[in-house]
Amino acid sequence: MITIGLDLGGTNVTAIAHDGAKVLASTKHRTPTTGGRSDVLDLLARAVDETMDAAGLKRKHVAAVGVGSPGIVTDGTVGNASNVPGFQSRFALDEEVAARTGLPVRVANDVTAAAVGEHRLGSGRGEDDLLAVFVGTGVGGGLILGGRPFEGGTGGAGEFGHLVVRQGGAVCPCGRRGCVEAYAGRRAMVLAAERAVAGGRASILFEVMREKGKPRPTSGVFRDTLQRGDALLTELLEDAVATLAAGIATAVNLLDLGRVVVGGGLADKLGAPFVARIEAAAQRSLFLQPPRARIVPAALGDHGGAIGAALVARDD
Ligand SMILES: [Zn+2]
Known part of the structure; x- marks a missing residue:
């Protein structure tokens, strides 16, 4: 077929x-x-x-x-x-x-x-309770429970990007405060970088963007800026890793998930080391020990x- x-x-x-x-x-x-x-x-x-x-x-x-x-x-x-x-x-x-x-x-x-896609043909194969997290411009999430997509009573389930991980924290593009996406979405990270640069912090993020001829800092611009050791973006990425880990651990503790697949434009560009950092940070907050949940890179890409x-x- x-x-x-x-x-x-x-x-x-x-x-x-x-x-x-x-x-x-x-x-x-x-x-x-x-x-x-x-x-x-x-x-x-x-x-x-x-x-x-x-x-x-x-x-x-x-x-x-x-x-x-x-x-x-x-x-x-x-x-x-x-x-x-x-x-x-x-x-x-x-x-x-x-x-x-x-x-x-x-x-x-x-x-x-x-x-x-990830459940049937990608890194989620063989696991029927999983969360897929996509880190790009924003942060999205999709749930598979008991082998089937779970969308909730009105289709609104899986909004991983809007799990609140910091009470009264940074303003999210959704207008609320302290969501995962407010720290780990590329759009939110660019806004944070703009504010820091306007306040006098040094960063080559926007220079790299111009060098690469991009109209805005893409995931590729993020990767190159990090590879050149930019201190500001390194700090923002550490915050992103910490909030993604907190959100993932929360989801795993709530649902006893066996696997979390991490993909999306930014995660794909930063690759397996980025996902490994999230996994290491999440381990400390997992309630079930030893943890059965594995956190792995997505396989299907674009x-x-x-x-x-x-x-x-x-x-x-
Ligand atoms: Zn939000």
Whole structure:
């Protein structure tokens, strides 16, 4: 059975054709930042067509389409996705994509889809109680419990980035205080670096950004700045490691998880040593001893969300 998986991000739409074991072809498009909902939906349909073409597939070969979408997903509808035009108010994303592609459509939260990918084909294989944490611009989380994605009563479960790890702490991009993302999300770390530099601290972060010709400090800029020994960013990263470890230990203590998979743009760029530091820091806060939970790097990289969406589409 072949399915198409779409990963709708704030920046890119990644689409893949998948046979249940491997990626047959993939395409990538820029997510529209202007216009409305129909521009995004038209792009999703075009991405399906182009991915079928790239894999040499006709519509009759494709069983279904899976969409991983940001926001709160319930029963094929999505809402509260502030990064995608027209996706704030709730609507039936499954019906809209089905009407445009003529294929059955299944929708999941994007991070939950990525967690499904890691569970079935990545570093989560063989473990049915796991948390997948994605550290990038923000910090996302997806839960697999008893071998199945767990999205909660209204689709809002797994918001790992908004676990409160410091009472009255730094302001998070969500507007609340002390969340994991307020310390470990790249956007929050850049804001903290800007404030420190404005206050007179030295840092080469923004110099490295300009050298690399980037409009903002990307995960690659973070990696290069850390490799050059920047003291400010090193401190911010230590704080990120500590808060990720506190959040992960909290989740493991609550749910008796067997594994935590850590991926996302920043974690992928910093690699296994970053994840090993998180694991070492988390061990001290784990209640069950000796701990059974392992904290490991994600395996599927950039395509993880689209692979997960393709796998979710097979489930119907
Ligand atoms: Zn928050």
